[in-house]
Amino acid sequence: MTxxxxxxAAELSSVGTPMLWGVTIAGVLALLVLDFLVTRRPHEVSIRxxxxxxxxxxxxxxxxxxxxWSRYGSELGVxxxxxxxxxxxxxxxxxxxxxxxxxxxxVPAVLAQRVLLYGIAGALVLRAIFIxxxxxxxxxxxxxxxxxxxxxxxxxxxxxxxxxxxHEQEVDINKMRSVRLLRxxxxxxxEYQGTxxxxxxxxxxxxxxxxxxxxxxxxxxIVFAVDSVPAVYGITEDPYLVFATNxxxxxxxxxxYFVLHAALxxxxxLSYGLALILxxxxxxxxxxxxxxxxxxxxEIPTLASLGVIIGVLAVVTLxxxxxxxxxxxxxxxxxxxxx
Numbered sequence: 001m002t003x004x005x006x007x008x009a010a011e012l013s014s015v016g017t018p019m020l021w022g023v024t025i026a027g028v029l030a031l032l033v034l035d036f037l038v039t040r041r042p043h044e045v046s047i048r049x050x051x052x053x054x055x056x057x058x059x060x061x062x063x064x065x066x067x068x069w070s071r072y073g074s075e076l077g078v079x080x081x082x083x084x085x086x087x088x089x090x091x092x093x094x095x096x097x098x099x100x101x102x103x104x105x106x107v108p109a110v111l112a113q114r115v116l117l118y119g120i121a122g123a124l125v126l127r128a129i130f131i132x133x134x135x136x137x138x139x140x141x142x143x144x145x146x147x148x149x150x151x152x153x154x155x156x157x158x159x160x161x162x163x164x165x166x167h168e169q170e171v172d173i174n175k176m177r178s179v180r181l182l183r184x185x186x187x188x189x190x191e192y193q194g195t196x197x198x199x200x201x202x203x204x205x206x207x208x209x210x211x212x213x214x215x216x217x218x219x220x221x222i223v224f225a226v227d228s229v230p231a232v233y234g235i236t237e238d239p240y241l242v243f244a245t246n247x248x249x250x251x252x253x254x255x256x257y258f259v260l261h262a263a264l265x266x267x268x269x270l271s272y273g274l275a276l277i278l279x280x281x282x283x284x285x286x287x288x289x290x291x292x293x294x295x296x297x298x299e300i301p302t303l304a305s306l307g308v309i310i311g312v313l314a315v316v317t318l319x320x321x322x323x324x325x326x327x328x329x330x331x332x333x334x335x336x337x338x339x
Contacts, residue, residue, distance in 0.1 A: 015072055016240025024240075028124065028247050035117050035254060042110040042195060050258035057252025064248065068241070075302070079236035080245060082306040086235060086277065087249035089313055090228045093274055094123075095257050096264050097220050105213040107192075114195055115210070116254045119217035126221050127246040130229040135239040142292075148230035149285030155227050156279035163271035178219040179212050188212060227278065234281035235302060266324040273316030277309055 016024075061084055069077025098119060102112055137144040182188070187206040193199050197211040232242050284305060290297040 014238045014240045015068075015076065016238070016243075021240065024244060024247070028251070031251055032117075032121055032124070035120075035251075039114050039117055039254075042108075042114060044109045045113055045255075045258045047258070050255045053255030054252060054259050057248075057255060060251075061244075061248035064244065076236070076238070076241065078302050078306060079238070080241050082302055082309065083232040083235040083241060083245035084248060085306070085309055085313075086231050086281070087228055087245045089277065089309070090224065090231065090274065091249045091253055091256075092260070092264075092267070093270060094220075094224050095253060095260060096267070096270070097224075098217060098253075098257065099261065099264055101213060101216055101220070105209055105216070107210075107213055111192065111195065111210060113254050113258070115213055115217060116257055118214045119221060120250050120253050122218040123221040123224065123250050124247060126225040127229060127250070128243065130225045131239055131242050131246070134229050134233055134242070138233070138237060143289065145233075145285045145289040148233055149282040149289065151226070151230050152234065152278045152282030152285065156275040156282065159271055159278065160275040163275065176216055176219070178215045182207060182212060182215060230285070231278060231281050234285045235305065267317065267320045268323055269316040269320040273312045276312050280308055280312075281305070 065077060065081045065084065068080045098116060102115060107115055134144075134148070137147070141147070187201060187204065188211075189199060189201055189206050189208055191208075192210055193208045195210065196208055197214070198205050198207055200206070228246065229242065232245050236242060284300045287297055287299055291299050
């Protein structure tokens with residue numbers, strides 16, 4: 001099995017017909033509307049509810065991958081599944097940042113899933129924009145793959161540096177540019193007002209803390225879009241498959257957050273694994289670009305990429321659980337003492 005056949009500028013191909021794009025976008029919008037209806041009444045999410053929705057949002061993309069495999073062949077099927085795995089692993093990193101933001105803003109448990117849903121909707125819009133920009137770059141710039149590769153390698157270096165310094169563990173909302181900008185133009189009340197973004201304060205419209213945290217989440221979505229879109233373009237050059245992998249990976253984040261909430265703090269080595277994966281895909285993109293100019297330069301097959309990604313994720317998960325194996329007994333003991 002060979003990797004995706006990277007085409008020269010203006011020769012980018014896609015399996016996405018206008019009808020397929022329309023059906024897919026309509027399906028994504030319908031699922032978003034469904035999620036907003038589910039969260040219209042704020043409530044704490046039970047583990048049973050979260051597991052049910054997570055199972056649905058895992059079965060759906062896997063079934064879609066089976067359809068891609070049967071309809072377009074094994075090569076595109078492997079590209080889709082590899083891209084989905086990359087996006088899903090990156091989305092777990094999204095969840096970790098969301099967890100830090102929810103804690104920093106002291107978001108009530110009943111409002112957590114509404115904040116996550118706003119973040120997911122914003123991320124979908126941003127990913128669509130970046131996917132379109134990426135497709136345009138691939139069609140017009142011969143060095144676009146090299147550029148994408150350099151972006152991923154630079155991101156991997158920053159991710160590794162942050163992991164080593166522990167910087168990613170801290171969120172100071174008073175230093176966030178988005179929060180400072182909002183407070184400069186509008187007053188902010190101290191207490192949450194349910195799902196309201198604004199309220200009237202002394203005859204003047206004021207923001208609630210919910211508005212601040214939603215804007216902060218959307219601001220982080222921009223950063224993640226810059227990372228994730230080039231990463232999946234390193235697996236497949238088909239814009240439709242890039243959009244599908246992003247959409248399916250994002251749609252299940254709301255439920256997955258509540259399933260993994262306790263486990264997220266134990267994945268202490270995840271950033272190292274993601275840095276390695278992004279660097280690997282960056283090198284893969286660079287080799288594909290070089291192969292177009294020098295036929296002797298080797299390419300990395302998609303199936304090999306899938307094996308590397310699965311292997312890295314498995315290793316960092318096991319090492320993380322091993323490194324934090326003493327946390328659960330300590331947490332249980334602390335909970336017993338509080339009682």
